[in-house]
Amino acid sequence: MSGIPDNHSGVGLVVRGLRKSFGGQEVLKGVDFEVRPGEIFVIMGPSGSGKSVLLKHLIGLEEPDAGEILINGEPLTTPEIAAKYRMALVFQSGALLNSLTVGENVGLYLTEHRLKSPAEIEKIVVEKLDDVGLKDAVDKLPSELSGGMKKRAAIARALVIEPQLILYDEPTSELDPLSAVVIGNEILDLNRRIHVTTLVVSHDRDLAFGVADRIAVIIDGRIVTVGTPDEVRNYNAPRVREFLHADFKREK
Amino acid sequence: MFENIGEIVLLFWRTLLALPQAWRQRDKVFDQFFEIGNASLLMVCVLSFFIGAVIALQTGPVLVERSLPSAVGGVVGIAIAKELAPVMMAILIAGRIGSAMAAEIGSMRVYQEIDALRTMNINPIHYLVLPRILAIAVALPMLVVFSVLVGWFGGAMVADLNHRMEIPFRVFFADLRDIVELKDVANGVFKSFCFAIIIGVVSCHQGLVTIGGPRGIGRSVTKAVVNSIVLIVIFDYILTRFLLK
Numbered sequence: 181m182s183g184i185p186d187n188h189s190g191v192g193l194v195v196r197g198l199r200k201s202f203g204g205q206e207v208l209k210g211v212d213f214e215v216r217p218g219e220i221f222v223i224m225g226p227s228g229s230g231k232s233v234l235l236k237h238l239i240g241l242e243e244p245d246a247g248e249i250l251i252n253g254e255p256l257t258t259p260e261i262a263a264k265y266r267m268a269l270v271f272q273s274g275a276l277l278n279s280l281t282v283g284e285n286v287g288l289y290l291t292e293h294r295l296k297s298p299a300e301i302e303k304i305v306v307e308k309l310d311d312v313g314l315k316d317a318v319d320k321l322p323s324e325l326s327g328g329m330k331k332r333a334a335i336a337r338a339l340v341i342e343p344q345l346i347l348y349d350e351p352t353s354e355l356d357p358l359s360a361v362v363i364g365n366e367i368l369d370l371n372r373r374i375h376v377t378t379l380v381v382s383h384d385r386d387l388a389f390g391v392a393d394r395i396a397v398i399i400d401g402r403i404v405t406v407g408t409p410d411e412v413r414n415y416n417a418p419r420v421r422e423f424l425h426a427d428f429k430r431e432k
Numbered sequence: 433m434f435e436n437i438g439e440i441v442l443l444f445w446r447t448l449l450a451l452p453q454a455w456r457q458r459d460k461v462f463d464q465f466f467e468i469g470n471a472s473l474l475m476v477c478v479l480s481f482f483i484g485a486v487i488a489l490q491t492g493p494v495l496v497e498r499s500l501p502s503a504v505g506g507v508v509g510i511a512i513a514k515e516l517a518p519v520m521m522a523i524l525i526a527g528r529i530g531s532a533m534a535a536e537i538g539s540m541r542v543y544q545e546i547d548a549l550r551t552m553n554i555n556p557i558h559y560l561v562l563p564r565i566l567a568i569a570v571a572l573p574m575l576v577v578f579s580v581l582v583g584w585f586g587g588a589m590v591a592d593l594n595h596r597m598e599i600p601f602r603v604f605f606a607d608l609r610d611i612v613e614l615k616d617v618a619n620g621v622f623k624s625f626c627f628a629i630i631i632g633v634v635s636c637h638q639g640l641v642t643i644g645g646p647r648g649i650g651r652s653v654t655k656a657v658v659n660s661i662v663l664i665v666i667f668d669y670i671l672t673r674f675l676l677k
Contacts, residue, residue, distance in 0.1 A: 241547055263553060268552075269548075269551045271547070271548060275543065275544040276548075277548070277549075278540075278543070279536075289552045289554070292552070292559065293553070337552075341552065
């Protein structure tokens, strides 16, 4: 089904004491957690808790004020280390280049780095799009796709890198429940098939408890708890319970 | 504008360092080049014709009244080649192409497309900035040569047809050739090359620092055009002073 080689497996990720401020406001206040090779790790938290900022640090789009990020034990401080490990981020919006077709978007990494011949790139693009059920969208522009299709195209673009660590930023936001399940199943399927280490940032409780091997809850820039879905579900801290069990109060 | 001058110079320096990537990016350079040509050629043609025509109309009768009809071709020729074509075309291109560059890159920045490039280890300067600056640096001097020729033609037509001048076409160009040297045209072309770099770097920089949503993109476009025009006028004086030596 896929052209992804079997020999690439996930990497381990360790984050220690990560701090970041913007304009005097501390967004990350010493974040610590560890993601094991090949697992699906979900970071949950309310809006504004620092999830997306954390993700940008992991992919190298932001520099921390303090703390360190280790990939397979090596600090992610130089472009050489960052380039040594294949990491991909699936953006919340998809972040497909609007001036390119879906096929060109998916093949962009290979085209720009000249890693394959045009014919091979075309073949890989079709394979990756087939993997996410978008084979027929190869010549479409991103503006012609629905929200869910854009996210699946973004996943296909990430897959081309053959990542050892794949990061998802709010993968089910703005999606209907059916599309959200499709995306959740894609995440599970990819993890099982290529053993890629997967880190998902989301506030979608259904997704988190549906796909995660372990879950961390981040509130106000700090990781409050880490554990299996059951451990986190039964965690008793008031703010965690409030976030995980928030519901409408409709009188019967 | 001036608080960003350091960042603009840095972007220019990084683009120079990226020059060895130019051949690799040749397809994008050609795409941009043809886009600039397509978008501007007709406007350049109309603008240049009427600039030449109005210069002839303003200066011609005055010179003829003072028994200097042979100076009309030279005045129109020099004014267009050394000053009006490079400056007016640069301002036109700043408005037409600089704004499009700032809007496109600004929109890519706002909608995280540039972040996406970075996560794929694709340098936005190689991918976005270099092709645009190279394309405009080639296209604007070519448009200026075209503009000079059309402007001269416009001036010659008015000089021939206007009853206060009635300088035949052939005589106008013979007078022009007596005064205008190839060096004068080259000066104008060199100035336009410098203006093209200014428009490209300022517009790409403005796009790359765009923040906010559609309003932020609009602000970037306005700043790109205004800053480019201000710098073009300032550098026009500096370059003219330097080239007059």
